[in-house]
Amino acid sequence: MSGGEPLREAERVMTICNACRYCEGFCAVFPAMELRRTFTAADLRYLANLCHNCRGCWYACQYAPPHEFAVNVPRALAELRRASWRGFARPKGLAGLFTRNGRTVGAAGLIAAAVFLLWAAFSAADGLWVRQEGAGAFYRMIPYGAMVGVFSALALAALGALGAGLISFLRQTGTRTREFFALKNQRRGLLDALRLTYLEGGGHGCNYPDERFRHGRRRLHHLVFYGFLAALASTTVAAFYDHGLGLPAPYPWGSLPVLLGLGGGLAMTAGLAGLLYLKARMDREPADEGGRGMELGFLGLLLAVNVTGLLLLFLRATAAMGLLLALHLAAVAAFFALLPYSKFVHALYRWAALVKNAAEQSAAERDPAG
Amino acid sequence: MSRTHVSQGDSCDVLVIGGGNAALCAAMSAAEAGARVILLESSPKAFRGGNSRHTRNLRFLHRKPTPYLQGAYLEEEFWDDLVLVTGGKTTEALARLVIRGSEDVGAWMEAHGAKFQPPLRGTLHLARTNAHFLGGGKALVNAYYATAARLGVEIRYEAEAVDLEIENGRFRAALVREQGGERRIAAAACVCAAGGFQADLAWLKEIWGEAAERFVIRGSPYDTGRVLRTLLARGAKAVGDPRQCHAVAVDGRAPRYDGGIVTRLDCIPFGIVVNREGKRFYDEGENFWPKRYAIWGRLVAGQPGQEAFCLIDAKALSLFMPSVFPPLEGRTIGELARRFGLPVRAVEETVAAFNRAVRPGNFDPASLDDCRTESLEPPKSHWARPLDTPPFYGYPLRPGITFTYLGVGVDETAHVLGEDGRPFENLFAAGEIMSGNILGQGYMAGFGMTIGTVFGRIAGREAARHVRG
Ligand SMILES: Cc1cc2nc3c(=O)[nH]c(=O)nc-3n(C[C@H](O)[C@H](O)[C@H](O)COP(=O)(O)OP(=O)(O)OC[C@H]3O[C@@H](n4cnc5c(N)ncnc54)[C@H](O)[C@@H]3O)c2cc1C
Ligand code: SF4
Ligand code: SF4
Numbered sequence: 001m002s003g004g005e006p007l008r009e010a011e012r013v014m015t016i017c018n019a020c021r022y023c024e025g026f027c028a029v030f031p032a033m034e035l036r037r038t039f040t041a042a043d044l045r046y047l048a049n050l051c052h053n054c055r056g057c058w059y060a061c062q063y064a065p066p067h068e069f070a071v072n073v074p075r076a077l078a079e080l081r082r083a084s085w086r087g088f089a090r091p092k093g094l095a096g097l098f099t100r101n102g103r104t105v106g107a108a109g110l111i112a113a114a115v116f117l118l119w120a121a122f123s124a125a126d127g128l129w130v131r132q133e134g135a136g137a138f139y140r141m142i143p144y145g146a147m148v149g150v151f152s153a154l155a156l157a158a159l160g161a162l163g164a165g166l167i168s169f170l171r172q173t174g175t176r177t178r179e180f181f182a183l184k185n186q187r188r189g190l191l192d193a194l195r196l197t198y199l200e201g202g203g204h205g206c207n208y209p210d211e212r213f214r215h216g217r218r219r220l221h222h223l224v225f226y227g228f229l230a231a232l233a234s235t236t237v238a239a240f241y242d243h244g245l246g247l248p249a250p251y252p253w254g255s256l257p258v259l260l261g262l263g264g265g266l267a268m269t270a271g272l273a274g275l276l277y278l279k280a281r282m283d284r285e286p287a288d289e290g291g292r293g294m295e296l297g298f299l300g301l302l303l304a305v306n307v308t309g310l311l312l313l314f315l316r317a318t319a320a321m322g323l324l325l326a327l328h329l330a331a332v333a334a335f336f337a338l339l340p341y342s343k344f345v346h347a348l349y350r351w352a353a354l355v356k357n358a359a360e361q362s363a364a365e366r367d368p369a370g
Numbered sequence: 371m372s373r374t375h376v377s378q379g380d381s382c383d384v385l386v387i388g389g390g391n392a393a394l395c396a397a398m399s400a401a402e403a404g405a406r407v408i409l410l411e412s413s414p415k416a417f418r419g420g421n422s423r424h425t426r427n428l429r430f431l432h433r434k435p436t437p438y439l440q441g442a443y444l445e446e447e448f449w450d451d452l453v454l455v456t457g458g459k460t461t462e463a464l465a466r467l468v469i470r471g472s473e474d475v476g477a478w479m480e481a482h483g484a485k486f487q488p489p490l491r492g493t494l495h496l497a498r499t500n501a502h503f504l505g506g507g508k509a510l511v512n513a514y515y516a517t518a519a520r521l522g523v524e525i526r527y528e529a530e531a532v533d534l535e536i537e538n539g540r541f542r543a544a545l546v547r548e549q550g551g552e553r554r555i556a557a558a559a560c561v562c563a564a565g566g567f568q569a570d571l572a573w574l575k576e577i578w579g580e581a582a583e584r585f586v587i588r589g590s591p592y593d594t595g596r597v598l599r600t601l602l603a604r605g606a607k608a609v610g611d612p613r614q615c616h617a618v619a620v621d622g623r624a625p626r627y628d629g630g631i632v633t634r635l636d637c638i639p640f641g642i643v644v645n646r647e648g649k650r651f652y653d654e655g656e657n658f659w660p661k662r663y664a665i666w667g668r669l670v671a672g673q674p675g676q677e678a679f680c681l682i683d684a685k686a687l688s689l690f691m692p693s694v695f696p697p698l699e700g701r702t703i704g705e706l707a708r709r710f711g712l713p714v715r716a717v718e719e720t721v722a723a724f725n726r727a728v729r730p731g732n733f734d735p736a737s738l739d740d741c742r743t744e745s746l747e748p749p750k751s752h753w754a755r756p757l758d759t760p761p762f763y764g765y766p767l768r769p770g771i772t773f774t775y776l777g778v779g780v781d782e783t784a785h786v787l788g789e790d791g792r793p794f795e796n797l798f799a800a801g802e803i804m805s806g807n808i809l810g811q812g813y814m815a816g817f818g819m820t821i822g823t824v825f826g827r828i829a830g831r832e833a834a835r836h837v838r839g
Contacts, residue, residue, distance in 0.1 A: 019632040019694040022426055022506030025487030034491050037692045059512055060505025062423050062630050066416050069625075069632075202487050202504050211512060213485070 006080035010044045013076045016069055017057075026056035027198040028357050029077070035364055042174035045087075048080040049173070049353040052198045054206030056213075058286040078288035085345055087172060090164030097341035102293020105301050108338050112330035116142070120326040128322040136248045141322045142329065144248075154336040161340035162348055169352050179359045180352070188362070189355030193347075196221060209282035217278060223271030224302070225347075230264030231309075250316055262313060269306045272299055298343035304331040382408040382524070383837040384830070385544055385557035387531045387597055389413065390420030390590075391507075391819055392801025393563035394514035395826025396833070398482055400561070401521040403834030408555060409523050410546060412530035412564075413592040417628070419511035420565050421589035421773065421802065421818075424630040426507065427493070427500040428819035430472035438486040439476070440498045445469050451499075451814060459810025467782055468808060471824035476501050479823070483513030495660070500816040507819075531564070531597055534797075536604045539788065541797040559796040559833035562786070563826060566774040566802045567595020568615060569627065574771075577613050584676040586620050586770040591627035598778065598803050606794070607779035607787045610806020615774045616813050617667025622677055622766030623695045635765050636690035638666060639753050640735070641682030642724055643767065645673040648707065648716030650724070655742070655752035664813055671769040678767040679710055681721070684759040689735055697763035706762045725756035773818070777806035784829035796836050798829035 014033055017023065024030040029051050036043055055074050063069035082098065089095035097104050121128050124141045132140050139147070170180055179185060192198065196218045199206050204213040238257040241247040251257050276299055308328035315324055338344075384400040386393050389411025397409045411418050433442050448469045452460060476486060485504040489497050496502075503510045519525060526548065533545040535554075543556040567573050569591045574582035602608055624633035638654050639662075645651055652669050656662055670678045681703070700706030707717035727746035733739055733755055741754045778786050778799050785793035786804075801822035808821055 015692070015696075016632055016694055018692045020506075020630075021491075022503075022508075022631070024490045025502070025504045031490060037688060056505055056509075060509035062506060062508045063632075064416075067628060202485070204485055204504070211516070 006076070006083045007041055007044055010048060010076045010080045011039050013071050013073055014039050014044065014047065016063060016071055017073065020063070022062070023057040023060055023073075025202045026060075027052060027054060027201070028192070028354070028361075029073075029198075030057075032357055032360060035360060040174070042172060044080060045084040046173040046175070046353055046356060048077040048084055049169075049349040050198075050357055051077040051081065052196070052206075052350070053078055054199050054201055054208065054217075055283075055286050056201045056207050059207050059211045072286055074286040075288055078291060081346075081349075082288060082291045082294065084172070085349065088165045088168040088345070088349065089341060090161055090168060094161075094341055097338070098294070100293065101342065102297040105294075105297030105334070105338055105342060108334040109301055109304065109331065112334040112337070113327055114330075116326040116330035116333065117323070119146075120322055124322055128326070129319050130322065131317065131319045132321055133317060135250075137316070137321070138249055138325055141325050147329070150333065151336070154333060158336050158339040162345070165340055165345060166348060166352060169349055173353070173356065175352070175356045175359075180355055182359065185355050185359040185362070188358035189351060192354045192358070193351045209278045211283075216274070220271045220274040220278070223267045224275065225271075227264040227267030227269075227271060227306075228302075230260045231268065231306075232264075234258075234260035234264060258313065261309065265306045265310045265313070269303065269310065272303045272306065275299060276303070294343050301331065301335050301338070301342070305335050380408070380553075381543075381556040382406045383558050384408075384833045385555055385560045386410065386523075386563060386830075387544065387560065388420065388563035388565060388801065388803075389418050389525075389527075390563065390565060390801060390822070391422035391425070391511070391514070392803075392822035392826040392829075393561070394422075394511065394518055395823050396561040396563055396798070396800050396830035397518050397523045398514065398521055399827045399830025400834040401518065401523050401830075403831055403838065405559075405834040405837050407518075407523045408557070409518065409525050410529040410531055410544070410555075411525065411527050412594075413527065413590065415527045417590065417592065418515065418527065419508060419590075420593055422822070423508045423511050424506075424589050424628075425503070425510075425819055426631065427489075427496065427502040427816045428475075428823065429500045429814070429816035430475045430820060431469055432474060432476070436476060436486075436501070438488045439501050443499050448472075452808075452817070455812035455814045456810050457812065459812075461807050463782060464780070465808045468821055468824045471828070472820050475820070475823055478827075479510075483517045484510050485513065496815060531600075534560070534597070534600050534604060536794070536797070539792070540795050558837040559798065561784075561798045561800060561826075561829045561833050562597050562601060562778075562803055563799065563801045563822070563829070564597035564803055565590070565593035565595070566805075567598055567776065568593055568771045568774045570594040570596075573599075578671070581671060581676050584768060585617070585671070586624045586629060586633070586768050587627045588618075588620065588624075588629055588631075588633065588770045588772050589627075593802075595774070598776065601778050601786060601797075601799075601803075605788050607789050607791065608776060609779045609804075610775035610777045610810060612776040614811065615667075616664060616772040617671065617769045618664055618772065619666035619670050619678070619680075619767040620770030621693060621695050622768040624768065624770065629770070632694040633770060634663075635680065635693055635767065636663075637680050637682055637686065637693070637765060638662075640686035640689045641680050642721070642750065642757065643678050643680050644712070644717060644720055645678050646675050646712065648713045648720055650720055650748060651678075653748050653751055655750045655754055657752075658738070660815075666767070667769040667771070670767050676769055679712065679764050680767055681706065681717075681757060681762060681764045683757040683762050685755065687763060693765065695765075697765050699761050699763055701760050701762075703757065703762055706764050710764060710766065721757050724750070724754075725758060728754045728756045772813075773802055773805075775806045775809070775811065777802070777804045780804045780807055780825070782828075783832045784825050785832070796833070798833050800825035800829040 057073045063071040086095045086098040199218040205215040208217045234257045312324040383405035384407045386397045386409040401407045487504040529548040531544045535542040541560045543554045620633040698709045703721045704714045707714045727743035731741035743750045784798045786797045786799045
């Protein structure tokens with residue numbers, strides 16, 4: 001468990017908000033807060049992960065600094081959120097990766113790049129800088145079995161760690177498993193996650209990058225998220241082609257894996273570039289400055305996955321293919337290796353918090369007095 | 371130090387003095403009517419918006435439901451509500467002007483950047499009459515400032531109007547303290563929308579003496595009433611009781627200024643209130659809290675040291691809105707009294723006498739129930755239950771001033787009236803500074819913003835008309 005100072009600050013701020021409640025129309029955090037009179041550490045971790053950081057409540061706050069109450073909800077919750085992720089991380093020994101996360105991500109990327117380049121250089125039958133074409137071209141660079149082995153191992157490790165992280169989230173936020181896995185709570189929570197309902201600021205958008213209400217951030221996030229799903233689908237279909245149908249990559253332009261991968265990659269690249277642009281222009285006061293490295297590292301790594309992937313797709317018939325393949329695989333490997341210890345986990349815990357919120361709110365709707 | 375020197379500043383068509391709701395509505399309306407507008411806000415940008423920054427909703431006439439208001443709220447009901455709270459102390463023509471002028475004002479506000487939300491928990495009793503600002507008054511004020519700037523209004527922060535030049539019933543210029551100097555700003559018309567005088571401690575002391583030293587000002591420290599005082603000194607007609615203010619009981623630990631909504635305490639009907647001598651002094655359960663909320667400021671102000679203490683027991687802790695400061699706690703009444711530095715014996719005797727006087731009944735916070743005391747002076751008429759379940763909790767209380775009633779007289783075109791009842795030619799007023807015309811006493815939730823919005827719009831429009839003919 002973690003988060004001494006951020007916990008105390010979040011408790012202080014939520015206590016002020018609970019006596020005020022002017023921001024209850026922005027998001028799910030305030031209605032959830034209103035179900036409580038005092039806040040345990042578990043409550044606060046849950047509220048922190050429920051916050052989408054839309055910043056509506058920052059610009060609206062009559063107690064924002066320089067007022068002596070110095071209320072800064074988005075920052076207080078973001079700091080606690082980051083601390084809570086360290087506490088949820090499994091195995092515990094790796095939780096430290098969340099400190100100086102930007103550097104960790106950068107180092108992992110570089111190491112992976114070096115490893116894959118060397119690997120490709122040694123294993124490529126005809127050298128790295130050679131045009132390779134036709135079925136199985138990729139595997140002439142990096143052997144098939146090794147590729148499958150490495151990525152399966154990374155994916156399994158990531159899934160295991162994320163699953164364990166989810167269990168610690170449920171424990172450390174006092175969420176009952178039965179309530180969490182109830183179908184109707186899952187449905188409502190998942191829908192809120194997929195729609196990003198709470199980046200809508202009650203229908204007007206979020207106050208990002210500045211005071212004005214805009215829908216840009218939510219739309220860019222949709223591009224990244226649904227682009228990511230398309231890319232995952234592309235990989236899945238490709239795996240099926242390969243193992244099920246015996247058709248090894250690369251695939252022709254009109255094929256399903258390429259279309260999904262291209263669409264997803266372009267969407268993610270555009271979304272990530274947009275998000276980075278907004279982040280560079282955003283007001284810093286409501287931001288968790290300590291989390292900057294983590295955010296930039298994650299966005300940067302995902303961008304690297306996409307850019308190398310797109311380049312590989314476009315230049316696969318040239319001599320650059322070997323180099324690009326190695327770089328792309330390196331980026332993907334670093335991404336998966338760090339999945340449970342990067343900002344990626346926001347997706348997992350946001351979804352979990354939204355499901356808990358769905359459970360709480362439907363209970364409160366059934367029994368308003370309770 | 372050199373003496374401040376008055377620079378011949380600039381000029382404009384319409385000068386708006388103030389930076390809250392009324393001033394912004396006036397400035398936007400005047401700019402839309404084609405006037406060149408300067409708006410003076412005496413506070414720094416971070417604290418712009420006066421008391422309007424602390425508001426949550428406004429009330430307006432509507433015939434149909436909207437996405438954020440239920441049902442209908444029509445003129446006669448609106449008027450009846452107003453008569454009820456003011457005890458008839460209102461000017462009917464102006465009051466009806468505000469009520470009618472408020473019809474669907476939500477749409478106008480939205481067109482100027484305001485955003486509303488349906489009430490969720492806690493304010494559901496206002497769901498039909500009052501429209502809630504998404505994010506509260508500060509979000510509203512932010513949106514208005516953005517819109518005003520877009521309409522070309524020149525906004526000056528930390529610019530305090532300190533005097534008005536008025537000749538033969540005509541406004542000529544304002545003297546403005548700004549950036550360490552004083553500057554004269556001439557204008558063809560002027561809208562005074564600078565709020566009440568509740569933040570001027572010296573003025574409050576003129577009325578309430580040293581007791582005012584211990585009052586909490588719930589809203590902006592910049593609402594000093596300087597413009598109001600100047601107008602009255604320059605021959606404007608005074609309206610509203612100069613000795614009255616709207617005051618509620620707030621937590622004694624509240625900041626001196628700007629504590630806003632969070633310092634209020636809703637625990638009184640569920641406990642007892644004693645003064646620093648440990649004695650009760652008023653019926654805590656006289657009526658529903660929203661109806662008695664606003665008398666407790668005055669009651670506490672009347673106690674020695676202008677302080678009082680609300681004591682409850684564990685049964686009551688979750689019956690009212692959570693408070694911003696945690697209650698003090700004691701395992702016994704005596705321990706709690708000691709925590710507050712109250713005379714222990716006296717408090718214990720008061721509680722014992724109260725507990726003995728409580729008659730059994732069916733406790734129900736939602737109705738005027740039959741839990742009351744017998745042969746106790748003062749009685750507690752409802753929700754009286756013995757304080758017998760430890761731990762015991764207590765909150766310190768102080769008077770918290772919301773606003774003052776004194777203002778300047780206006781006519782139906784928002785012109786400021788002179789003592790002789792004749793309007794100044796080009797001088798207008800809107801908002802708290804003239805609310806006394808309509809709210810002679812009492813208060814109705816959300817009506818302050820209604821008056822400011824309707825009169826702000828009238829004042830802006832009329833000022834522009836005066837300039838542009
Ligand atoms: C805690 C609290 C909650 C409230 N909630 C509500 C509510 O929900 N609904 C409602 O209708 N009413 C509410 N009210 C009442 C409401 O605040 C007022 O009726 C309303 O804000 C008055 O608006 P105004 O524009 O006249 O004054 P203000 O908003 O007070 O604005 C006055 C402005 O004038 C500026 N100023 C003062 N002197 C000078 C000077 N000499 N030169 C330049 N500028 C100057 C001030 O800085 C300020 O910006 C509440 C009040 C408080 C304290
Ligand atoms: S963020 Fe500020 S205005 Fe919003 S509920 Fe909290 S204290 Fe109130
Ligand atoms: S930043 Fe947005 S999502 Fe987070 S608490 Fe504030 S209003 Fe809610």
